[in-house]
Amino acid sequence: MSTPPTILVFDSGLGGLTVLREIVRARPDAHFVYVADDAFFPYGHHTEDEIIARVVPLVGELIGAHAPDLVVIACNTASTLVMSHLRDAYPLPFVGTVPAIKPACASSKTRRVSVLGTRGTVKREYTRKLISDFAQGCEVTLVGSGELASLAEAALSGLQVRDEDIAAELAPCFIGDGASDPARTDTIVLACTHYPLLLERLRRLAPWPVDWIDPRRRSPAASPTCSAR
Ligand code: DGL
Numbered sequence: 148m149s150t151p152p153t154i155l156v157f158d159s160g161l162g163g164l165t166v167l168r169e170i171v172r173a174r175p176d177a178h179f180v181y182v183a184d185d186a187f188f189p190y191g192h193h194t195e196d197e198i199i200a201r202v203v204p205l206v207g208e209l210i211g212a213h214a215p216d217l218v219v220i221a222c223n224t225a226s227t228l229v230m231s232h233l234r235d236a237y238p239l240p241f242v243g244t245v246p247a248i249k250p251a252c253a254s255s256k257t258r259r260v261s262v263l264g265t266r267g268t269v270k271r272e273y274t275r276k277l278i279s280d281f282a283q284g285c286e287v288t289l290v291g292s293g294e295l296a297s298l299a300e301a302a303l304s305g306l307q308v309r310d311e312d313i314a315a316e317l318a319p320c321f322i323g324d325g326a327s328d329p330a331r332t333d334t335i336v337l338a339c340t341h342y343p344l345l346l347e348r349l350r351r352l353a354p355w356p357v358d359w360i361d362p363r364r365r366s367p368a369a370s371p372t373c374s375a376r
Contacts, residue, residue, distance in 0.1 A: 151176045151177050151178050152174070152177050152215075152217060153177070153179075153180065153213060153214060153215045153216050153217075154170060154174065154177045154179050154215060154217050154218075155180045155209055155217070155219070156179060156182070157182045157184070157202075157209070157220050157225075158182075158184070158220075158221045158222040158225075159183065159184050159187060159188045159189060159190040159222050159224065159225065160183050160184075160185050160188045160189070160341065161183060161299075161341070161344070162221070162222065162296060162299065162339060162340035162341030162343075163181065163183065163219075163222060164181070165221075165340050165341075165343045165362070165363050166219065166362070166363055167179065167181055168363070180209075180213045180215065182209055184201070184202075184205065188296075188297075189297055190224040190225055190265065191224050191265025191266050191267045191268070191293070191296060191339075192267075192293075195228055195271075198224070198228055198229065198267070199228060199229055199232055202229045202232075202233075203232050203233060203236055206218060206233055206237070207236060210237055216239070216240075217239065217240050217241075218233070218239055218240070218241050218242070219242045219243075220233070220243045220244065221244055221340050222339075222340055223264055223339050223362065224264070224339070226244050226245050227245055227246075227267075227268055227271040227274055228267075228271060228273070230243045244362055245277065246262050246274055246277060246338035247336050247338075247360045247362060248260070248262060248278055248287065249277070249280075249281035251334045251336045251358075251360045252281055252282050252283045252284075252285040252334075253283060254334060254358065255285055255333055257323075257329060257330055257331055257333040258284060258285045258286060258330075259285065259286045259288075259323065259330060259332045259333065260282075260288070260332065260333075260335070260336065261288040261289075261290055261319075261320035261321075261322070261332050261334075261336070262274070262278075262288070262289050262335075262336045262338050263290045263292060263295070263316075263320050263335055263337060263338060263339070264290070264336075264339050265291065265292060265338075265339055266291035266292070268291070268338050268339065269289040269290065269291040274338070286322075288319070288322055288332070290319045292316040292339075293316075294312065295313070295316045295317075295341065296341040298313055298316070299341040299344040300341065302345060310348070310352055313348055313352055317353065320332060320335050321353070321354050321355070321357075325355065326355035333357050333358060334357060335357050335358070335360065336360045337359055339362070340363075342362075
């Protein structure tokens, strides 16, 4: 019998657990190591150079300690930046999580989509390229949230998180004149693995119903939600 693979799942915090749950479903036989770099959380507040300098050697140490067969970077803020550095540095397969812009734009009826991510993710060249390659004529609004990942961590730890604080982060995603505006935003890409932890509250606090594109799901339209080598 072959030995089950070891899969290392890495995030800045607890958001990657949303991805881990799906991988465990797909590969219940595997051995998992989950690492949350909470000493450096939130990644969205760090510069690109700081993230590269932090993540590349840290993942190297983790590879040394756990000898994984595969590494999943379950963090959009890191994946949109470090994947090529990791692949150049270590001879292992890496899978990343990146904003699901292609399926969102393919399914939007109003042709107006928002991408809600950390401030880092929405600034990335990688994210801009996904939009220029896959917007398919949609109007795409990038919304960088400074606090939503921290609010998700707080809520998961059992702390009280106020609706107003979540709603304030969400509001810039909703472009248009209410639910009857035919040109309103109808699709929001959750471009951070922390945000599905708040999905029920995001739905409840939305000014009108939209489709939420969840980073945990691989799209049937072969979206680049995951970037793999
Ligand atoms: N979970 C991370 C992501 O998917 C972001 C949280 C952070 O800012 O550290 O982007």
